[in-house]
Amino acid sequence: MVNITRAADLTVIGSNGGGWVSDVGTTAPSSPLVQPVSPWEPLGAISDDGLVFGFDEDSQEFTPWGLTSPLRTTITKSIRTFKVTLWETARVAVQSVMFRIPAADLTPSSGLTSFAETASPSVDRRAWWFAVFDGDSARGFYVPAGEISDRSDVTFKQDEMSGYEITITAYPDAAGNTVYHTDSVPATPAYTGS
Numbered sequence: 001m002v003n004i005t006r007a008a009d010l011t012v013i014g015s016n017g018g019g020w021v022s023d024v025g026t027t028a029p030s031s032p033l034v035q036p037v038s039p040w041e042p043l044g045a046i047s048d049d050g051l052v053f054g055f056d057e058d059s060q061e062f063t064p065w066g067l068t069s070p071l072r073t074t075i076t077k078s079i080r081t082f083k084v085t086l087w088e089t090a091r092v093a094v095q096s097v098m099f100r101i102p103a104a105d106l107t108p109s110s111g112l113t114s115f116a117e118t119a120s121p122s123v124d125r126r127a128w129w130f131a132v133f134d135g136d137s138a139r140g141f142y143v144p145a146g147e148i149s150d151r152s153d154v155t156f157k158q159d160e161m162s163g164y165e166i167t168i169t170a171y172p173d174a175a176g177n178t179v180y181h182t183d184s185v186p187a188t189p190a191y192t193g194s
Contacts, residue, residue, distance in 0.1 A: 008021060008029045008056045010185065011134075012132065012134050012137070012139065012157060013097060013134050014050045014127070014132045014133075014134065015131075015133060015134050015135075016133040016134075017050060017051055017130065017131050017132040018041040018042065018043070018046065018130070018131050019042075019051070019084055019086075019128065019129070019131075019134055020036045020040040020041060020042055020043060020128070020129040020130075021040070021041055021096075021097055021126050021127070021128055022039045022040045022041065022091055023039065023127060024125050024126060024127050024144065024145050025127065025144075026039055026040065026127040027039060027143070028127075028129065028133075028140075028180055028182070029129055029140065029141035029142070029182075030077075030182075031072040031138075031140065031182060031184060032131040032132075032138035032139055032140030032182055032184055033138050033184050034136035036129055036168065037191050038050065040129060041088050041092075041093035041103070042088070042091075042093065043084070043088070043091070043094055043097075044086065044087065044088030044091045044093075044094060045086075045088050046072075046084050046085065046086060046087065046174070047085035047086075047087055047161070047163055047165075047171060048082070048084055049080065049084075050077045050084075050132075051082060051083070051084055051130055051132060052081075052082070052083040052084070052172045053080070053081075053082055053141065053162070054079075054080065054081035054082070054167075055078075055080065055084060056064075056078075056079040056080075056081065057077060057079070058075070058076045058077040059073050059074060059075050059076060060073070060074050060076050061073050062074070065081075065134070065190045070133060079169060079170075080143075080169075080170040080171070080178050080179050081149070081167050081168060081169050081170065082128065082130060082143065082146070082157070082167070082168045083165070083166070083167045083168075084130075084165070084166060085152075085163040085164065085165040086098070086163055086164045086165075086166065087162075087163045088163055089154075089162060089163065089164055092106045092107075092108075092113070094164060095113065095115075097124075097126065097148060097166070098100065098148070098151065098166065099115060099117055099142045101115050102123040107144065108163045113126075123147065124147055124148070125145045125146065125147045126145075126146060126147070127142070127144055127145065127146070128141075128142075128143040128168055128170075129141070129142055130143075131142075133153065136184075137183070137184055138183070138186075139181070139182075139183045140181070140182035140183070140186045141179055141180070141181060141182075142180040142181075142182065143168065143170045143178070143179055143180075144173040144177070144180070145167040145170070145171045145172070145173055146171065146172065147168065147169055148166045148167065148168055148169075149167055149168065149169040150167035151164065151165070151166055152164075152166075
C-alpha cells in the first residue's frame, strides 16, 4: 500500500489579496509578503470574486494517416490573463487604467477630476502586480507588460456595488516572459511513499 502525504498547507484559498499598477519597466516587488511602494499604485478594494488567472490556449494536433491518435501536438496560442473587479472607482489609479488616461491628467482640482474618453485610444501597457494571501502563504504575479483587453459594463443601482470589471492580457517582455511568479510557501513534509 502506498502512503500518500497530503499537506493542507499546500492548498490555496484566495482569502485576501490586492493589485497594484505602475509604468512598464518598474521592477517587480521582491516578495508577495511585502507591501509594494511607490512607484507602484494600489488598485484598492477588489470585489469578493477575487482574482481570476486565465489561460487561453489553442493547439494543433498532427495525426498520421491510418491512426486515430495524434503523433504530435503543437501549441499555437498561449495567452495569460488576469481578471478583477475594482470597487474603488473614484481612485485615480483605477480611473487611469479603466479609461486609459495618464494618472497625472487626473489630478483632482477643487475636489473634482474631469476627463474625456477618446474614440481612438492609444496603446496603454503597464506593469501589474497581484498578490493572493492564504494564512502564512502568499502568491505574487508580476506582469511586466500588460494591457486591459476587456472591460465589462458598469451598473449603478441601489442594491449593488458599482465596479470596473477588467481583464488584463499579459504580453512578453524583452526576455519573452509574460508572467513572473513569486510564491511564499510553507515547508512541506517529505514524500513517504513505499
